[in-house]
Amino acid sequence: MVQFFYFHLMPWPHLPADFDRRHETSWVTFSNQFYDPQRGHALYNEYLDEMEYAEALGYDGLGVNEHHQNAYGTMPSPNLMAAALIRRTQRAKIAILGNAIPLRDHPLRIAEEVAMLDVMSGGRVISGFVRGIGCEYLSLGVNPTDSRERFYEAHDLILRAWTEPGPFCFEGKHYQVRYANIWPRPLQQPHPPIWLPSQGSTETIRWGAQRRYPFVSVFTSFAQTKRLIDEYKAAAETAGYTAPPEQIGFALPTYVAETDARARDEAKPHMLWLFRRGLKIPPHFLLPPGYITEESLRKFLAAGLRPPAEMSFEELEAGGYVLVGSARTVTDRLKEIERQLGFGLFIGGGRTGDMPHDKALKNMELFAREVMPHFKQ
Amino acid sequence: MAHRSELLSVAGVRTHVLRGGRGAPLLVLHPELAAHRWFPYHDALAARFQVFAPDHPGFGETERPEWITGVDDLVFHYVDLLNVLGLDRVAILGTSLGGWIAAELAVAHPERTERLVLVGAAGIKVDGVERFDVFRHPIEETLLHLFHDPRRAAQLLPTEIGAEVIVRGYHEAASLARLSWNPYLYNPKLERRLRRIAAPTLVLWGENDTFLPPAYGEAYARLIPGAILQTVPQCGHFVPFEQTEPFARHVTQFLGAAR
Numbered sequence: 001m002v003q004f005f006y007f008h009l010m011p012w013p014h015l016p017a018d019f020d021r022r023h024e025t026s027w028v029t030f031s032n033q034f035y036d037p038q039r040g041h042a043l044y045n046e047y048l049d050e051m052e053y054a055e056a057l058g059y060d061g062l063g064v065n066e067h068h069q070n071a072y073g074t075m076p077s078p079n080l081m082a083a084a085l086i087r088r089t090q091r092a093k094i095a096i097l098g099n100a101i102p103l104r105d106h107p108l109r110i111a112e113e114v115a116m117l118d119v120m121s122g123g124r125v126i127s128g129f130v131r132g133i134g135c136e137y138l139s140l141g142v143n144p145t146d147s148r149e150r151f152y153e154a155h156d157l158i159l160r161a162w163t164e165p166g167p168f169c170f171e172g173k174h175y176q177v178r179y180a181n182i183w184p185r186p187l188q189q190p191h192p193p194i195w196l197p198s199q200g201s202t203e204t205i206r207w208g209a210q211r212r213y214p215f216v217s218v219f220t221s222f223a224q225t226k227r228l229i230d231e232y233k234a235a236a237e238t239a240g241y242t243a244p245p246e247q248i249g250f251a252l253p254t255y256v257a258e259t260d261a262r263a264r265d266e267a268k269p270h271m272l273w274l275f276r277r278g279l280k281i282p283p284h285f286l287l288p289p290g291y292i293t294e295e296s297l298r299k300f301l302a303a304g305l306r307p308p309a310e311m312s313f314e315e316l317e318a319g320g321y322v323l324v325g326s327a328r329t330v331t332d333r334l335k336e337i338e339r340q341l342g343f344g345l346f347i348g349g350g351r352t353g354d355m356p357h358d359k360a361l362k363n364m365e366l367f368a369r370e371v372m373p374h375f376k377q
Numbered sequence: 378m379a380h381r382s383e384l385l386s387v388a389g390v391r392t393h394v395l396r397g398g399r400g401a402p403l404l405v406l407h408p409e410l411a412a413h414r415w416f417p418y419h420d421a422l423a424a425r426f427q428v429f430a431p432d433h434p435g436f437g438e439t440e441r442p443e444w445i446t447g448v449d450d451l452v453f454h455y456v457d458l459l460n461v462l463g464l465d466r467v468a469i470l471g472t473s474l475g476g477w478i479a480a481e482l483a484v485a486h487p488e489r490t491e492r493l494v495l496v497g498a499a500g501i502k503v504d505g506v507e508r509f510d511v512f513r514h515p516i517e518e519t520l521l522h523l524f525h526d527p528r529r530a531a532q533l534l535p536t537e538i539g540a541e542v543i544v545r546g547y548h549e550a551a552s553l554a555r556l557s558w559n560p561y562l563y564n565p566k567l568e569r570r571l572r573r574i575a576a577p578t579l580v581l582w583g584e585n586d587t588f589l590p591p592a593y594g595e596a597y598a599r600l601i602p603g604a605i606l607q608t609v610p611q612c613g614h615f616v617p618f619e620q621t622e623p624f625a626r627h628v629t630q631f632l633g634a635a636r
Contacts, residue, residue, distance in 0.1 A: 290555065
């Protein structure tokens with residue numbers, strides 16, 4: 001049994017015609033004057049409609065996420081979108097993938113908000129924790145050299161706030177609270193599930209496996225996804241258990257149409273938008289100083305990976321960055337990936353990049369009706 | 378000119394120091410780039426002084442202990458270094474980041490500071506005057522912004538390129554970020570404290586500095602009692618590297634005046 005999550009980035013698709021030529025990035029310095037709140041109003045509503053529809057189509061969960069100050073994803077507060085969805089849905093899990101905890105000045109605010117969402121939803125919340133991407137340390141003025149320490153410390157404080165009778169005193173290096181005592185407390189016991197969506201340093205993967213936090217590999221090649229998941233499984237074995245499928249997830253932009261040819265035709269511009277425009281990020285924004293360890297940087301340089309922004313659609317397909325085809329093709333490929341990765345969580349996208357609403361709906365319907373059932377027996 | 382390289386233990390911190398020349402001791406604090414190398418400007422200074430040029434923690438060959446997170450920690454580190462070197466009072470010269478450290482050192486320890494030379498010093502903020510953001514640009518672009526004549530930037534390029542050079546640069550950038558990501562290249566408290574500097578002070582600035590524009594030099598000269606401001610024509614932020622001869626002349630004149 002695979003659980004399917006309908007994942008949304010809520011991108012800003014209306015880039016200027018000369019974007020490719022004139023703008024080095026869609027992040028950090030790409031002016032918010034290119035955002036039009038009137039069109040934004042319509043978009044947010046379409047996006048939320050799609051997510052509500054996903055529940056009706058039988059998706060197990062709805063995924064929201066946090067990104068700041070860019071056209072890639074206009075969801076600086078995933079908790080707000082989770083709140084909007086909770087009151088309009090009944091059954092689906094609401095997966096926050098995730099809150100970028102080191103970017104917030106106060107982790108207790110996240111502990112409180114997620115507890116609120118959990119109580120409001122009757123225990124449907126999944127709480128992912130992420131570090132945020134490098135750009136966001138520029139956009140929010142947080143020191144990237146503190147990112148890891150803040151991540152672990154914020155996690156520890158949130159977990160204690162959810163599980164320990166308050167008030168208690170927390171005196172860390174980055175956060176100090178003498179009377180931590182959150183109201184409300186979460187409904188799920190001992191706490192809402194914590195997931196770890198990540199592009200995966202060895203250290204983070206080991207840390208997550210030790211705590212049995214489901215690992216979700218995000219938007220990378222199949223080879224890289226497999227490497228990360230294998231690393232996670234090995235870390236679980238070292239920690240003394242075998243990671244079950246429910247702990248293994250991956251996120252993959254997916255598009256289904258009536259035939260392979262039609263799917264490719266229809267999906268291509270939007271998939272390219274995601275990688276060439278949404279993820280147009282120069283290295284000095286992606287990896288601000290200290291954001292990754294020197295060990296990770298060495299590995300990254302040694303791997304000599306080509307940035308997906310430079311790849312053709314065919315290369316993205318072949319590399320497993322996207323999954324596009326008829327229901328049959330997509331099912332077969334997912335079965336094969338399932339065999340190789342043993343995943344139990346699939347985070348698919350219905351509306352990638354600048355895809356219009358009607359294509360997104362058709363894609364979701366075909367995926368839900370003709371692909372998902374094959375993984376539910 | 379002859380110089381030598383030493384690794385010292387400074388209160389447990391492995392510290393790399395280049396030293397050369399004869400005369401009165403001069404502590405030379407490097408900018409955010411260009412650690413670890415003996416440049417022509419060192420030679421020019423060593424002709425008249427005994428030059429001590431340490432790598433800051435997290436730069437060159439000096440290690441970066443976890444507890445060093447701010448310029449105040451570097452002040453303690455350099456007082457320890459002076460003790461290890463057996464120097465009671467020294468003239469201190471610092472460029473950019475090094476100038477910031479020098480200013481803080483002279484504020485906290487007037488008794489150790491014989492004379493002070495601030496060259497394009499970071500450390501304060503002048504409202505309304507735009508600075509160059511080193512964290513927002515790739516290193517190639519930053520290098521060009523440090524010089525009035527970008528051709529002069531070539532001397533700072535690494536002699537070879539490869540993964541280890543990139544990792545090394547990333548390490549030093551992280552060291553800088555730990556000290557000054559936020560607030561960016563200044564200490565909000567320093568401006569008010571500068572009146573405590575007792576040493577005769579020379580503030581030296583490139584006339585065409587776009588990294589920290591000359592308004593910063595003017596502010597330093599105004600805030601430090603009795604400070605002299607000299608600007609160097611045809612010169613960007615990295616004065617010692619771009620206009621080595623006029624730089625050395627100003628410094629020697631100022632430091633030598635009392636001797």
